[in-house]
Amino acid sequence: MTGDAPHLRADFDALAAIGADPAGGWSxxxxxxxxxxxxxxxxxxxxxxxxxxxxxxxxxxxxxxxGADDLPVxxxxxxxxxxxxxxxxxxxxxxLAGLEVARRIAGDATPQARPLEVIAFRDEEGRFxxxxxxxxxxxxxxxxxxxxxxxxxxxxxxxxxxxAGFAPARADAARRDMSGIAAYLExxxxxxxxxxxxxxxxxxxxxxxxxxxxxxxxxxxxxxAGTTPMTQRHDAFAAxxxxxxxxxxxxxxxGKSSARGTIGIVKxxxxxxxxxxxxxxxxxxxxxxxxxxxADLAARVAVIATEAAEAMGVTAxxxxxxxxxxxxxxxxxxxxxxxxxxAAGFAAPRLPSGxxxxxxxxxxxxxxxxxxxxxVGGLSHAPEEHTDWPHIVAATDVLESVTRRxxxxxxIPSC
Ligand SMILES: [Zn+2]
Numbered sequence: 104m105t106g107d108a109p110h111l112r113a114d115f116d117a118l119a120a121i122g123a124d125p126a127g128g129w130s131x132x133x134x135x136x137x138x139x140x141x142x143x144x145x146x147x148x149x150x151x152x153x154x155x156x157x158x159x160x161x162x163x164x165x166x167x168x169x170g171a172d173d174l175p176v177x178x179x180x181x182x183x184x185x186x187x188x189x190x191x192x193x194x195x196x197x198x199l200a201g202l203e204v205a206r207r208i209a210g211d212a213t214p215q216a217r218p219l220e221v222i223a224f225r226d227e228e229g230r231f232x233x234x235x236x237x238x239x240x241x242x243x244x245x246x247x248x249x250x251x252x253x254x255x256x257x258x259x260x261x262x263x264x265x266x267a268g269f270a271p272a273r274a275d276a277a278r279r280d281m282s283g284i285a286a287y288l289e290x291x292x293x294x295x296x297x298x299x300x301x302x303x304x305x306x307x308x309x310x311x312x313x314x315x316x317x318x319x320x321x322x323x324x325x326x327x328a329g330t331t332p333m334t335q336r337h338d339a340f341a342a343x344x345x346x347x348x349x350x351x352x353x354x355x356x357x358g359k360s361s362a363r364g365t366i367g368i369v370k371x372x373x374x375x376x377x378x379x380x381x382x383x384x385x386x387x388x389x390x391x392x393x394x395x396x397x398a399d400l401a402a403r404v405a406v407i408a409t410e411a412a413e414a415m416g417v418t419a420x421x422x423x424x425x426x427x428x429x430x431x432x433x434x435x436x437x438x439x440x441x442x443x444x445x446a447a448g449f450a451a452p453r454l455p456s457g458x459x460x461x462x463x464x465x466x467x468x469x470x471x472x473x474x475x476x477x478x479v480g481g482l483s484h485a486p487e488e489h490t491d492w493p494h495i496v497a498a499t500d501v502l503e504s505v506t507r508r509x510x511x512x513x514x515i516p517s518c
Pocket of ligand 1: 182193460
């Protein structure tokens with residue numbers, strides 16, 4: 104335990120100067136000058152505590168404390184990019200806490216047996232498509248996907264990477280043999296209200312929720328809003344509204360605290376006040392940590408869409424646009440974190456992660472675990488994003504004790 108963790112605080116103060124947005128918050132878009140400056144700063148700080156640092160072909164920064172070469176490495180990771188006008192803690196916390204843990208361990212009289220790496224991934228926030236850095240490391244970015252990756256502001260991944268000094272044509276060079284990684288740890292802000300409401304300074308993630316996304320189109324018939332009797336309409340919006348209500352009830356009826364359903368997109372045609380809508384397209388997503396429940400809920404989307412359509416005399420078409428399986432965190436690592444947290448006097452409740460993280464990409468391939476700290480007001484992706492300093496210090500101390508245990512063990516506990 105190191106009390107107030109002055110080095111960690113100094114690191115936050117220094118990083119806060121990189122990408123501070125005059126309009127508020129922090130803007131470090133992937134492969135932009137601000138994210139690059141943050142990676143350069145990270146490399147310098149890691150060098151200063153005796154770590155070797157390299158950047159892979161996608162610009163992921165990898166800082167390493169040496170250990171026995173025959174032992175797979177323990178990785179602590181997260182990201183340094185932000186959404187536009189984001190907060191100080193999303194991603195940055197995991198990287199800086201990893202650096203702090205490495206700093207403490209580098210100061211030991213006796214070196215640890217297992218190598219330790221702290222990795223700052225690129226483009227976690229998805230300027231170009233989400234988790235670009237960790238997916239490249241995981242070998243999940245085929246060349247044809249790379250060519251399609253462009254930002255909402257029109258920037259194209261290849262030229263943006265080239266401007267930052269990297270070559271997207273060498274994507275394969277960022278691919279890493281995952282058998283060389285023993286385990287992956289990530290400390291992140293919760294970005295939700297659960298831990299704060301529970302009055303707990305830290306929690307342990309059980310699984311990262313999977314997602315199913317659909318586009319649902321209701322097709323009816325346009326008509327005069329004044330002359331068409333209510334009983335003779337084919338109102339696409341009436342069907343969409345009925346569907347929206349049933350969809351919400353379906354998610355709520357599960358009674359599972361981790362199930363989420365959101366209709367975030369509504370496109371209505373012809374979108375005129377005096378015309379009965381002829382077509383409505385809804386974009387929706389469902390999340391849960393259970394693959395089975397996720398599949399069940401997804402299967403029922405088409406059923407309730409058809410029911411709603413028939414009730415309103417229109418037709419419905421469902422198209423699945425995206426799917427990602429839930430990623431359970433490693434049971435053995437969860438136990439190690441719980442033991443360390445409880446030894447430090449924290450209850451460390453378990454909770455699911457509704458948001459995806461680099462741990463969701465790497466954790467699908469190697470044993471992984473995450474710690475969460477509370478987000479004040481549940482706020483994130485906003486300048487007001489905040490976590491109380493004592494919670495950051497407590498979680499970093501627990502991360503240190505977990506790291507020491509895993510670095511000292513020849514076999515990483517896993518289930
Ligand atoms: Zn993040």
